[in-house]
Amino acid sequence: MEISTTRRGFIKGLIAVGSLLVLPATLLAAMVRPKAAFDSKEIDASIKSLFGDAVVEASDKVNLKVPEIAENGAVVPITISTDIEGVESISVVIDNNPNPLSAIFNLTDAVAAEVSTRVKMGKSSPVRAMVKANGKIYFTTKEVKVTIGGCGG
Amino acid sequence: MADKSVKIRGKVKEGVAKVKVLISHPMETGTRRSADTGELIPAKYIEEVVFTHNGNDVLTAYWGTSVSKNPYSAFIIKSAASGDKVGARWSDNTGATGANEIVMK
Numbered sequence: 584m585e586i587s588t589t590r591r592g593f594i595k596g597l598i599a600v601g602s603l604l605v606l607p608a609t610l611l612a613a614m615v616r617p618k619a620a621f622d623s624k625e626i627d628a629s630i631k632s633l634f635g636d637a638v639v640e641a642s643d644k645v646n647l648k649v650p651e652i653a654e655n656g657a658v659v660p661i662t663i664s665t666d667i668e669g670v671e672s673i674s675v676v677i678d679n680n681p682n683p684l685s686a687i688f689n690l691t692d693a694v695a696a697e698v699s700t701r702v703k704m705g706k707s708s709p710v711r712a713m714v715k716a717n718g719k720i721y722f723t724t725k726e727v728k729v730t731i732g733g734c735g736g
Numbered sequence: 737m738a739d740k741s742v743k744i745r746g747k748v749k750e751g752v753a754k755v756k757v758l759i760s761h762p763m764e765t766g767t768r769r770s771a772d773t774g775e776l777i778p779a780k781y782i783e784e785v786v787f788t789h790n791g792n793d794v795l796t797a798y799w800g801t802s803v804s805k806n807p808y809s810a811f812i813i814k815s816a817a818s819g820d821k822v823g824a825r826w827s828d829n830t831g832a833t834g835a836n837e838i839v840m841k
Contacts, residue, residue, distance in 0.1 A: 614796075691794050693794040694814065698797075699808070699810035700807065703801075703804050703805075
């Protein structure tokens with residue numbers, strides 16, 4: 584009897600491990616850095632690689648705070664916030680950088696939909712704040728003029 | 737856990753915490769050339785930062801080479817109290833890592 588309980592316990596263990604291995608692919612995708620999107624030099628390809636076929640639309644609910652003129656392209660402060668509910672991620676895309684995708688922040692329910700970071704800009708460029716929520720992508724774009732570039736140097 | 741490469745400031749006000757994190761890191765793109773030798777400086781940049789609240793992962797950042805040197809991040813924890821812990825741990829493309837955690841006032 585003792586052996587059979589042990590075996591049952593062992594099989595239960597196997598099943599538990601097995602269920603961990605079949606996590607939904609989408610959940611797994613969010614837990615791994617999307618290397619292809621970061622390596623891409625084409626903005627459209629990068630966004631496509633990141634968000635797939637999700638609907639991408641401009642939205643005034645995404646607030647993007649960037650300086651109009653950045654004297655030093657090496658340090659451009661960015662704050663992105665939104666009132667949209669159910670935000671999964673907030674991304675920063677800089678159109679004219681060699682690799683347009685700069686940063687992705689994956690949120691949990693524990694944090695507010697507001698993040699700040701600092702980025703490098705090689706030259707003047709539109710900056711896009713992209714918010715993923717409810718399977719859709721909402722974005723706001725602002726133009727930042729750079730007087731001294733932050734890449735190469 | 738304590739690590740000088742990560743500086744964290746967390747302020748709790750009315751149950752909400754504003755957290756600021758500063759990481760000492762060169763964030764080399766791999767496309768810059770040394771002023772002395774003219775040779776390319778190898779890429780060294782943070783790929784991932786995980787921010788924690790009382791040990792739970794609450795925010796994960798994935799970065800490319802265009803995040804500024806000595807990266808600064810700020811975020812907000814919706815529900816927090818004085819005495820709560822906030823932390824950050826990072827890893828870069830060369831396999832280097834760093835982490836720190838503080839107790840918020």
